[in-house]
Amino acid sequence: MSATSATPLLAIRGLRAAYGKIEALKGVDLDIKPGEIVALIGANGAGKSTLMMTIFGRPRAKSGQIEFDGRDITGVPTHEIARLRIAQSPEGRRIFPRMSVAENLQMGADATDCSESDRAAGLERVFTLFPRLKERIAQRGGTLSGGEQQMLAIGRALMSRPRLLMLDEPSLGLAPLIARQIFDAIRTLNRQDGLTVLIVEQNANHALKLAHRGYVMVNGLITLSGTGSELLQRPEIRAAYLEGGRHG
Amino acid sequence: MSAPLPASAPASRAPGAALIFKNAAISALVALVLFSLMIGVRTEAGPDGQLTYWTRFGELATVVALVFGGSIIVELLRQWWGPASETKIIPPSVQNGLAVAGRWIGPVLLVFAILIPVIFYNERYLLDLSILVLTYVMLGWGLNVVVGLAGLLDLGYVAFYAVGAYSYALLATNFGLSFWICLPLAGILAAFCGVLLGFPVLRLRGDYLAIVTLAFGEIIRLVLINWQSLTGGPNGVTGIPRPTLFGIPLTPADDGLAALLRIEFSPTHRIVFLFYLILALALITNWVTIRLRRLPIGRAWEALREDEVACRALGINTTTTKLTAFATGAMFGGFAGAFFATRQGFISPESFTFHESALVLAIVVLGGMGSQLGVVLAAIAMIGGFELFRGLDQYRMLVFGLAMVLLMIWRPRGLIGHRAPTVFLEKNQAISSDLVKEGHG
Numbered sequence: 001m002s003a004t005s006a007t008p009l010l011a012i013r014g015l016r017a018a019y020g021k022i023e024a025l026k027g028v029d030l031d032i033k034p035g036e037i038v039a040l041i042g043a044n045g046a047g048k049s050t051l052m053m054t055i056f057g058r059p060r061a062k063s064g065q066i067e068f069d070g071r072d073i074t075g076v077p078t079h080e081i082a083r084l085r086i087a088q089s090p091e092g093r094r095i096f097p098r099m100s101v102a103e104n105l106q107m108g109a110d111a112t113d114c115s116e117s118d119r120a121a122g123l124e125r126v127f128t129l130f131p132r133l134k135e136r137i138a139q140r141g142g143t144l145s146g147g148e149q150q151m152l153a154i155g156r157a158l159m160s161r162p163r164l165l166m167l168d169e170p171s172l173g174l175a176p177l178i179a180r181q182i183f184d185a186i187r188t189l190n191r192q193d194g195l196t197v198l199i200v201e202q203n204a205n206h207a208l209k210l211a212h213r214g215y216v217m218v219n220g221l222i223t224l225s226g227t228g229s230e231l232l233q234r235p236e237i238r239a240a241y242l243e244g245g246r247h248g
Numbered sequence: 249m250s251a252p253l254p255a256s257a258p259a260s261r262a263p264g265a266a267l268i269f270k271n272a273a274i275s276a277l278v279a280l281v282l283f284s285l286m287i288g289v290r291t292e293a294g295p296d297g298q299l300t301y302w303t304r305f306g307e308l309a310t311v312v313a314l315v316f317g318g319s320i321i322v323e324l325l326r327q328w329w330g331p332a333s334e335t336k337i338i339p340p341s342v343q344n345g346l347a348v349a350g351r352w353i354g355p356v357l358l359v360f361a362i363l364i365p366v367i368f369y370n371e372r373y374l375l376d377l378s379i380l381v382l383t384y385v386m387l388g389w390g391l392n393v394v395v396g397l398a399g400l401l402d403l404g405y406v407a408f409y410a411v412g413a414y415s416y417a418l419l420a421t422n423f424g425l426s427f428w429i430c431l432p433l434a435g436i437l438a439a440f441c442g443v444l445l446g447f448p449v450l451r452l453r454g455d456y457l458a459i460v461t462l463a464f465g466e467i468i469r470l471v472l473i474n475w476q477s478l479t480g481g482p483n484g485v486t487g488i489p490r491p492t493l494f495g496i497p498l499t500p501a502d503d504g505l506a507a508l509l510r511i512e513f514s515p516t517h518r519i520v521f522l523f524y525l526i527l528a529l530a531l532i533t534n535w536v537t538i539r540l541r542r543l544p545i546g547r548a549w550e551a552l553r554e555d556e557v558a559c560r561a562l563g564i565n566t567t568t569t570k571l572t573a574f575a576t577g578a579m580f581g582g583f584a585g586a587f588f589a590t591r592q593g594f595i596s597p598e599s600f601t602f603h604e605s606a607l608v609l610a611i612v613v614l615g616g617m618g619s620q621l622g623v624v625l626a627a628i629a630m631i632g633g634f635e636l637f638r639g640l641d642q643y644r645m646l647v648f649g650l651a652m653v654l655l656m657i658w659r660p661r662g663l664i665g666h667r668a669p670t671v672f673l674e675k676n677q678a679i680s681s682d683l684v685k686e687g688h689g
Contacts, residue, residue, distance in 0.1 A: 056560075058560070079563045098554055099550055100669040103547060107564075110548060111544075160562070
């Protein structure tokens with residue numbers, strides 16, 4: 001894959017965002033090229049989730065620029081950003097607990113102008129990826145296990161046939177085995193469908209092994225970037241995110 | 249989940265008699281402390297203005313004994329039912345029976361409703377009562393869109409009912425427009441008011457939304473009272489025309505329906521006509537709601553109730569979604585209001601107090617939020633129950649409050665807490681209730 005030469009699908013330049021007076025992003029630069037998996041790692045409160053939310057316009061960027069496929073989306077309303085086929089599986093999954101699995105999935109396609117055949121194809125794809133969801137199709141979302149809910153959140157995001165999929169902490173609160181399944185599914189999506197993925201994780205080891213490239217965020221700034229394997233070798237990464245506690 | 253209690257041995261896990269007595273004694277002690285001053289000592293101003301008091305230990309003893317006995321009974325009842333939150337009160341066989349009954353109760357009720365005027369043709373009181381119940385069913389279904397589906401707690405729903413009623417009353421009395429022209433106009437005006445209310449409350453949720461909608465209901469009522477020149481103020485609007493069967497009046501006149509059909513005129517014809525009118529309006533409300541629920545907009549309403557942030561992330565425009573929910577609910581309220589005006593022939597602001605909003609909301613909540621059939625059952629229970637207990641006079645509110653508290657303890661999600669899914673893979677699958685309970689995983 002000639003990912004290195006391609007123009008970025010998502011380009012972020014000097015992005016600043018704040019909650020009231022507290023600045024959460026202090027000038028972030030980040031590129032995601034088509035067909036890439038990019039991991040964004042960092043400690044709690046580093047601004048990873050804020051970056052994802054700011055791409056979606058909540059909170060709005062104070063300055064800087066977000067470009068998606070050559071178009072400036074910095075000021076585009078949140079619901080229209082999703083229609084550009086940027087999908088996200090938000091932190092804490094946020095599935096609709098009282099609605100059935102099928103309805104949850106349909107919600108993913110509702111806002112985009114999907115034809116019936118697109119919907120059927122989308123469902124088919126989600127079910128081959130996560131056969132568990134097909135078994136649970138008529139159950140309420142809230143009755144699923146944590147791992148199944150995460151599958152549902154990703155499946156829901158996939159229903160809009162996204163060009164860029166953003167995942168916020170997909171392994172949060174999951175058993176290691178289930179987390180591995182989720183990561184495998186993301187890898188499959190990237191390899192088979194060529195899907196571009198931005199993954200925000202605290203589980204740096206998993207995320208960097210999965211990703212082509214990674215960014216490390218500290219206090220609202222990108223401090224390091226490189227290929228996944230490069231970052232995994234860096235002693236400061238190992239100390240801070242992989243063997244945390246042993247050096248403390 | 250723990251295993252359900254075996255029905256044959258309900259007391260197997262129950263606390264012993266000693267514990268029950270201990271709890272009852274504690275309740276009695278609390279009652280003694282509370283009521284010793286409230287009931288035990290009676291004070292009154294004497295003839296010279298000085299304070300006189302006397303004791304009523306007999307009554308106090310009765311109350312404390314009642315609390316003691318009542319607490320034992322409640323505890324025993326609780327054991328008999330089993331723990332409400334964990335186990336099935338009803339054995340599976342009965343539940344399956346209920347599920348079958350549940351599938352049939354809707355159609356059976358519908359057929360029964362269509363036959364009511366035939367069966368009870370000579371019972372004017374029952375016909376009037378059914379019309380009243382159906383009006384509340386329609387209001388309940390309308391509010392269900394806002395509260396049950398979109399999850400926007402609206403305490404001012406009566407405002408739209410009032411707007412609909414006054415729209416028809418004023419258009420008909422001032423411009424002589426017929427009911428069938430005014431009906432859609434009343435709906436449109438009410439929907440417009442819904443959007444008007446919707447805009448300022450877009451960012452509000454829960455308690456805050458409830459307060460603003462409550463205020464909105466009061467504003468509309470106060471406007472109706474004080475805008476004397478238009479609405480007639482507290483005197484209301486009189487002489488509202490009766491509806492016609494597409495231009496044919498239901499009167500004993502020569503061009504009336506009875507004369508046209510060459511049958512003897514009877515005032516009941518009009519009542520029967522009104523009955524079928526509200527039945528049709530209510531069924532339209534129901535049909536539209538069911539249709540909408542299967543469309544993306546209805547799904548968006550429900551998703552909005554569940555998680556607004558997730559909705560936005562999926563590209564749902566939450567502003568228009570909320571406004572359409574308000575407008576749709578308000579429109580049905582407006583239709584019901586227009587019907588109310590033509591049925592009564594007279595309206596005044598007194599009919600549109602907060603009490604009405606509360607009643608309709610109670611119907612929706614009791615019925616089980618979002619359940620269409622639940623609203624029907626709750627409306628029958630509430631309005632019918634109100635009439636049933638008319639003999640109890642001032643105690644009927646007491647009975648009613650008690651019934652509601654009990655219902656909310658035993659069926660916290662309303663009479664019909666089940667939510668029917670709207671999307672199916674191939675066919676409508678029957679799902680065991682084990683799988684549709686929340687809060688696991």
